Amino acid sequence: MRLLLLFLLFNAFVTSVFANKTPIEFRHLSIKDGLISNYVNTIYEDANGLIWLGTNGGLSKYDGYNFQSFTNSTSDTATLSNNMVTVLAEDKHDNLWIGTQEGLNKLDLTTYKITRVALEKEDDIPLMVTAILIDAQQNIWVGTYGNGLYCLDAQFNLIKHYVHDKNNPSSIISNQIQSLLEHPQWGIMVGSIKGLEILSSSSNANNYIFLQGSSINSLTLKEDASVLIAVNHDYDEYYLLSSDFIIEEEKIPFGLKGNTSILQIDSEGNRWLGVRDVGVVLRKKNGEINTLRYNKYQKRGINSNTITSWLEDQYGNIWLGTLDAGVNIFDKNRKPFNTIDDNYLDNGLRNNRVRSMYQDSEGEIWIGTKVGGTLSRFDANTHTFEHYEANKNDKNSLSNDYIFCITEDKPGFLWVGTLDGLNYFDKKKGTFKSYRPDPNNPNSLKSESIYALLKEQDDLYIGHAHHGLDIYNTITKKFVNYQNGANENTLSDNRVKQVFKDSRNEIWVGTMKGLNLFDSQKGTFKRFLNSTSDTTSISGNIIQSIYEDENQNLWIGTSLGLNKYDPETNSFISYTKKNGLAGNSIKGVLGD
Numbered sequence: 001m002r003l004l005l006l007f008l009l010f011n012a013f014v015t016s017v018f019a020n021k022t023p024i025e026f027r028h029l030s031i032k033d034g035l036i037s038n039y040v041n042t043i044y045e046d047a048n049g050l051i052w053l054g055t056n057g058g059l060s061k062y063d064g065y066n067f068q069s070f071t072n073s074t075s076d077t078a079t080l081s082n083n084m085v086t087v088l089a090e091d092k093h094d095n096l097w098i099g100t101q102e103g104l105n106k107l108d109l110t111t112y113k114i115t116r117v118a119l120e121k122e123d124d125i126p127l128m129v130t131a132i133l134i135d136a137q138q139n140i141w142v143g144t145y146g147n148g149l150y151c152l153d154a155q156f157n158l159i160k161h162y163v164h165d166k167n168n169p170s171s172i173i174s175n176q177i178q179s180l181l182e183h184p185q186w187g188i189m190v191g192s193i194k195g196l197e198i199l200s201s202s203s204n205a206n207n208y209i210f211l212q213g214s215s216i217n218s219l220t221l222k223e224d225a226s227v228l229i230a231v232n233h234d235y236d237e238y239y240l241l242s243s244d245f246i247i248e249e250e251k252i253p254f255g256l257k258g259n260t261s262i263l264q265i266d267s268e269g270n271r272w273l274g275v276r277d278v279g280v281v282l283r284k285k286n287g288e289i290n291t292l293r294y295n296k297y298q299k300r301g302i303n304s305n306t307i308t309s310w311l312e313d314q315y316g317n318i319w320l321g322t323l324d325a326g327v328n329i330f331d332k333n334r335k336p337f338n339t340i341d342d343n344y345l346d347n348g349l350r351n352n353r354v355r356s357m358y359q360d361s362e363g364e365i366w367i368g369t370k371v372g373g374t375l376s377r378f379d380a381n382t383h384t385f386e387h388y389e390a391n392k393n394d395k396n397s398l399s400n401d402y403i404f405c406i407t408e409d410k411p412g413f414l415w416v417g418t419l420d421g422l423n424y425f426d427k428k429k430g431t432f433k434s435y436r437p438d439p440n441n442p443n444s445l446k447s448e449s450i451y452a453l454l455k456e457q458d459d460l461y462i463g464h465a466h467h468g469l470d471i472y473n474t475i476t477k478k479f480v481n482y483q484n485g486a487n488e489n490t491l492s493d494n495r496v497k498q499v500f501k502d503s504r505n506e507i508w509v510g511t512m513k514g515l516n517l518f519d520s521q522k523g524t525f526k527r528f529l530n531s532t533s534d535t536t537s538i539s540g541n542i543i544q545s546i547y548e549d550e551n552q553n554l555w556i557g558t559s560l561g562l563n564k565y566d567p568e569t570n571s572f573i574s575y576t577k578k579n580g581l582a583g584n585s586i587k588g589v590l591g592d
């Protein structure tokens with residue numbers, strides 16, 4: 001049994017979420033999180049599971065929590081040769097090879113020492129590294145944009161420098177290299193701005209050339225030894241080189257056109273196709289196709305339409321680097337959720353500040369929002385809302401648009417607590433009956449502000465913002481109020497935040513100054529307060545949440561930590577930041 005804790009920071013960003021049929025959700029990392037630049041050219045996972053991101057501002061290492069950055073310093077040759085990192089690869093000797101706009105670098109993964117690797121080049125052409133491949137013999141292949149292709153041995157000695165020679169038909173077709181791939185049968189494949197070629201093992205033989213004249217962006221090996229080829233043009237196709245050397249044209253779904261920036265296949269056989277300025281087309285192995293595009297109203301959606309890099313890590317998570325928005329991470333093991341806010345649909349929420357959510361016995365989901373909102377019924381099938389608003393000119397409408405709490409009376413009827421009164425809602429008729437304090441009736445509602453509701457048989461427990469606890473009997477139609485007093489058997493505080501019934505049929509009342517166990521037969525309370533001299537007392541007096549797990553353990557969330565209640569000893573085991581919690585303010589507890 002695991003517990004999911006909602007901390008204080010969550011309250012500032014809360015929106016309602018509902019499961020969608022097949023959503024693709026991402027979490028995002030950017031310069032706000034410590035990434036050195038939002039322009040991510042390349043992503044690589046090393047043998048230790050660390051993620052390396054090459055950007056236009058340098059190299060960032062991410063350990064799942066924090067970033068460490070590596071940049072160029074003109075006064076220190078033990079730094080990157082240039083901050084524009086274009087490509088990354090790792091050899092079997094704990095070296096990370098780093099291609100930049102101006103040169104090749106080697107980073108020792110045990111010491112993090114950087115060495116600049118010198119390569120001969122034309123004096124007037126910068127050594128812009130565009131592709132790096134470590135082959136099965138641990139040779140290092142370095143593709144450049146303008147200086148051809150280099151092959152180094154494991155000791156970094158030059159084996160061969162491949163350059164285009166118009167007078168030599170066996171030379172490579174272009175010095176502008178864009179992609180490299182080692183094929184298990186064919187050897188080294190080179191994609192350049194003038195086509196795809198397979199290097200001949202003989203220096204005198206011509207290379208195999210395909211798609212001559214096309215600019216090859218990427219090469220991806222499939223399980224059947226065929227190769228997917230992404231090209232740089234504004235058409236609606238990419239290519240497949242079959243195992244028998246036949247080029248086949250494949251269409252981008254939905255007639256989308258543009259420069260294919262990425263073309264990759266994940267471990268489940270799903271195909272990821274990035275089209276510049278268009279987004280990502282995800283073609284799943286089962287034939288389902290999703291188009292992922294940036295939408296400013298989808299907080300967990302993809303955050304850029306131009307994907308520059310792709311990685312599947314050891315856990316199956318997909319990382320997408322972008323042109324201008326950092327990196328998007330798709331966690332395959334995370335349960336999918338779809339954020340719904342006031343702009344998500346034309347018929348969306350009226351206010352993003354969600355204060356309460358409730359699912360009734362008929363499966364309908366009800367959402368209460370803060371000032372300026374409504375009581376809203378969410379249809380999970382159509383993703384639309386039906387709203388019920390406060391109208392001072394209609395006595396059958398909601399009493400107030402600031403909704404703190406919702407609970408069910410019986411099928412077809414709800415109780416709604418607001419800033420200005422209690423409401424009894426008839427779902428079928430769509431009408432409300434409002435209850436407010438009546439100074440001439442001692443058996444009326446005590447105050448307008450309703451913070452908490454609990455329906456238990458014929459009684460409705462009502463927690464007030466400042467006037468204690470009311471119990472409304474639905475048979476007698478009378479309210480009975482309980483407030484704080486000098487007697488220790490009274491409520492510990494009149495500011496009631498939570499009312500909860502556990503599996504032992506005990507009623508718990510959480511206040512701003514202590515937890516209370518209510519004896520409904522006697523009308524008395526047993527108080528549980530923090531004592532600095534008693535380590536088994538509750539850790540904090542501000543009670544923010546109460547939850548019972550499947551093993552009948554009662555968990556109390558306070559402003560100063562999480563508490564597990566022991567009914568045998570009436571004591572608590574406390575958990576705080578000292579025990580590893582991310583924060584001490586526990587707004588909610590859920591079982592997983």
